[in-house]
Amino acid sequence: MLLEQEEKKVDPRIKRTRQLLQQALMDLMKEKSFQSITVQDIAERATVNRVTFYAHFEDKYALLEHTIREMIRQQLRSQVPEDAPFSTESLTRLILTVCEFLAEMSRRCPLPHTQFEPLMEKQIKTELYEVLRAWLAKPSSAKSSHRPTPEQAAMVTSWAIYGAVLQWSQQERREPAREFVKQVLPLILAGLQLVDKVPVP
Amino acid sequence: MLLEQEEKKVDPRIKRTRQLLQQALMDLMKEKSFQSITVQDIAERATVNRVTFYAHFEDKYALLEHTIREMIRQQLRSQVPEDAPFSTESLTRLILTVCEFLAEMSRRCPLPHTQFEPLMEKQIKTELYEVLRAWLAKPSSAKSSHRPTPEQAAMVTSWAIYGAVLQWSQQERREPAREFVKQVLPLILAGLQLVDKVPVP
DNA sequence: AAGTCCTTGTCGCTTAGGCGACAAAAGCGC
DNA sequence: GCGCTTTTGTCGCCTAAGCGACAAGGACTT
Numbered sequence: 465m466l467l468e469q470e471e472k473k474v475d476p477r478i479k480r481t482r483q484l485l486q487q488a489l490m491d492l493m494k495e496k497s498f499q500s501i502t503v504q505d506i507a508e509r510a511t512v513n514r515v516t517f518y519a520h521f522e523d524k525y526a527l528l529e530h531t532i533r534e535m536i537r538q539q540l541r542s543q544v545p546e547d548a549p550f551s552t553e554s555l556t557r558l559i560l561t562v563c564e565f566l567a568e569m570s571r572r573c574p575l576p577h578t579q580f581e582p583l584m585e586k587q588i589k590t591e592l593y594e595v596l597r598a599w600l601a602k603p604s605s606a607k608s609s610h611r612p613t614p615e616q617a618a619m620v621t622s623w624a625i626y627g628a629v630l631q632w633s634q635q636e637r638r639e640p641a642r643e644f645v646k647q648v649l650p651l652i653l654a655g656l657q658l659v660d661k662v663p664v665p
Numbered sequence: 666m667l668l669e670q671e672e673k674k675v676d677p678r679i680k681r682t683r684q685l686l687q688q689a690l691m692d693l694m695k696e697k698s699f700q701s702i703t704v705q706d707i708a709e710r711a712t713v714n715r716v717t718f719y720a721h722f723e724d725k726y727a728l729l730e731h732t733i734r735e736m737i738r739q740q741l742r743s744q745v746p747e748d749a750p751f752s753t754e755s756l757t758r759l760i761l762t763v764c765e766f767l768a769e770m771s772r773r774c775p776l777p778h779t780q781f782e783p784l785m786e787k788q789i790k791t792e793l794y795e796v797l798r799a800w801l802a803k804p805s806s807a808k809s810s811h812r813p814t815p816e817q818a819a820m821v822t823s824w825a826i827y828g829a830v831l832q833w834s835q836q837e838r839r840e841p842a843r844e845f846v847k848q849v850l851p852l853i854l855a856g857l858q859l860v861d862k863v864p865v866p
Numbered sequence: 867a868a869g870t871c872c873t874t875g876t877c878g879c880t881t882a883g884g885c886g887a888c889a890a891a892a893g894c895g896c
Numbered sequence: 897g898c899g900c901t902t903t904t905g906t907c908g909c910c911t912a913a914g915c916g917a918c919a920a921g922g923a924c925t926t
């Protein structure tokens with residue numbers, strides 16, 4: 465209700481420039497460490513003026529944040545089609561996607577990525593929260609006390625999911641992701657079932 | 666001498682826009698026929714406004730011309746490093762590249778491409794001419810009469826090469842490109858050897 | 867034939883992006 | 897410490913790109 469007509473009339477040049485910048489950063493990070501990448505490098509690679517960079521992002525850290533956010537968002541949305549109905553299957557895919565994302569990131573940046581782990585955590589949880597809130601908010605129109613609000617449930621669950629996946633991803637001998645998801649799914653589901661109208665499988 | 670400081674101070678936005686447009690056209694041609702592609706389609710794919718298209722090209726035919734020209738240029742330059750010294754080996758690579766290009770084009774556009782064959786012919790011969798002229802112009806500073814000028818030789822040779830390769834590419838049972846090049850190389854070379862300072866192998 | 871729909875070009879006006887230049891702040895060798 | 901280079905931000909001025917709207921031509925249906 466409050467946020468409705470988003471991403472409508474954005475100047476296409478702005479969209480393109482941001483796209484170019486974040487693509488440039490992703491490309492560069494395959495070649496060298498984030499620290500050694502300069503704003504100049506990014507601008508050059510993106511075929512964009514350095515000044516233009518600053519018109520869009522505070523600094524390279526802000527761009528990194530935005531980039532990671534977009535990556536996780538796209539990956540989540542591709543697996544969970546925006547307004548899909550809630551189901552244990554959707555939830556499974558959701559958790560699985562986070563597994564793959566974290567595994568991919570730790571594979572690609574073995575050590576140096578420890579410094580932007582908090583950043584990733586923030587972005588991933590935020591996106592998880594958005595998906596979950598959208599799921600839970602739909603059927604709940606009746607106000608029943610003694611039940612958590614969809615927002616509360618979404619918040620708790622997003623933290624729970626991230627925590628579980630993080631632990632999984634940090635094991636050096638980790639089981640297959642599918643296996644892991646099967647094990648933690650009941651845990652995650654337990655909290656959700658307290659919310660109004662969430663189906664019990 | 667006359668044309669020296671080319672491609673220096675071109676606004677990067679212009680370069681980028683043209684690049685985007687020609688990339689968009691190439692992508693679209695993998696999906697549908699050139700005739701059925703509209704300016705709108707190209708602009709959309711390139712994330713560029715339709716009006717901007719007209720600021721750069723007369724119509725889609727002009728873009729096609731420019732695109733083909735860039736494609737053949739890049740392919741030639743990648744095989745023959747700009748100011749490589751002339752040698753039979755370079756010449757072989759040159760002819761081979763034209764073979765591959767024409768084969769690729771006729772493979773990709775089996776029938777519909779007959780209509781822009783003249784267009785391709787023009788662009789390919791022009792680029793061939795440029796490469797050859799650069800080769801032949803280098804050592805020739807002594808003016809000897811009764812010998813063709815580098816420009817004449819380059820012109821004749823570019824036509825000869827294109828003609829030979831075209832005939833080869835239109836055979837339905839054609840020999841391997843390398844085989845073919847070996848056979849016609851002496852023919853091509855014969856004319857070049859009349860030019861000052863061209864080494865006889 | 868008249869009807870709609872789409873594509874093609876072209877027009878001002880607005881906005882984002884490119885540029886040169888600058889000062890401030892890091893790096894870095896010595 | 898001290899120069900030296902590189903990087904970082906920030907300033908106006910200029911130019912390319914986006915937009916809405918428009919007329920004019922096809923193409924296709926009825």
